[in-house]
Amino acid sequence: MSQQLILDLLPPSPPSLDNFVPGGNAQALDALSRCSPGHAIYLWGAPGAGRTHLLRACAERADAIYIEPSDAADMLRDAAMADTPPFRLLAVDDVERLDDSAQAALFSLYNRWREVAATPLAFALVLSGNRAPLSMPLREDLRTRLGWDLVFRLELLSDAERAQALETRALERGLRLAPEVINWILTHHSRDMRLLSALLDALDRYSMEKQRAITLPLLKDLLRTAPPSPNAG
Incomplete structure (x- = not known):
């Protein structure tokens, strides 16, 4: 079949955090459950490790948005330019698949995230990719930003x-x-x-x-x- x-x-x-089977990923699961505005988490691991499950689970919360690479550029650009972000958490999946335009928009969003992190406009970022931050096939300044806060490798x-x-x-x-x-x-x-x-x-x-x-x-x-x-x- x-x-x-x-x-x-x-x-x-x-998908929810409750129905995710943690295995060796309990620390990552705990961090996601406590992820609050002003913080960022980057998850990486092999296919089947649960990256998309966890990002969609995070996006099920109120005032949260889930973004796939196919429609990322415009959504990320709008989020980065918003005077008042219409979300408290933004989840970006499969960042290795972002095109040049989407990478530029994500770079701007990271800068915005850091700028408002200690203000009432703060929001959380949860991102996923198929490899460690510095090994990602992305622009150099974006690779470094993926490691700005918490990074977890998801184990099968x-x-x-x-x-x-x-x-x-x-x-x-x-x-x-x-x-x-x-x-x-x-x-x-x-x-x-x-x-x-x-x-x-x-x-x-x-x-x-x-x-x-x-x-x-x-x-x-x-x-x-x-x-x-x-x-x-």
Whole structure:
């Protein structure tokens, strides 16, 4: 089953700090939960480490904005030039993908962030990238600004941590997963906890529809009989 089909079967819960599985990232999670106006946090790590989850979770707060590279230039420019920022937190994802115009706008926004940090106009910045600040393929003056405040490298969950997370989420739903079911899921599917959780939700629903206990044969039956996804490439 494709990753897109897993998500199509049953969209996962909206990202939040509470449903993020920290693993070795507890310090970063704690910093994000306490991130207040006037502070900045830069997260970096490999795909699947949870960067987008955490940025979207931060942006779920009141007076917060989430920005993707595709529409970053205008939004960052407007934010940097605003006399009174219309947000208290701004999250910028995948900064390595920003074009020259967006990089210039982010540079201006950082300067604005520092200028108002100790005033009532202060706001927080949370950014993410795929590598450490000084290794980013960005203009030099922007690379240094990524490290102005807190920087955290996000670590991928270990197999044991993912297994524990799946078991915990299953128990929260009143489910019991046999070790063979968990091991099969971890062996054959993405390391991304968002996708693994979506598969667990789909399996829960399928078990209720079929009125069968969750077993490895039931899981394979779900994956074999799932209808084609209209969004699958």
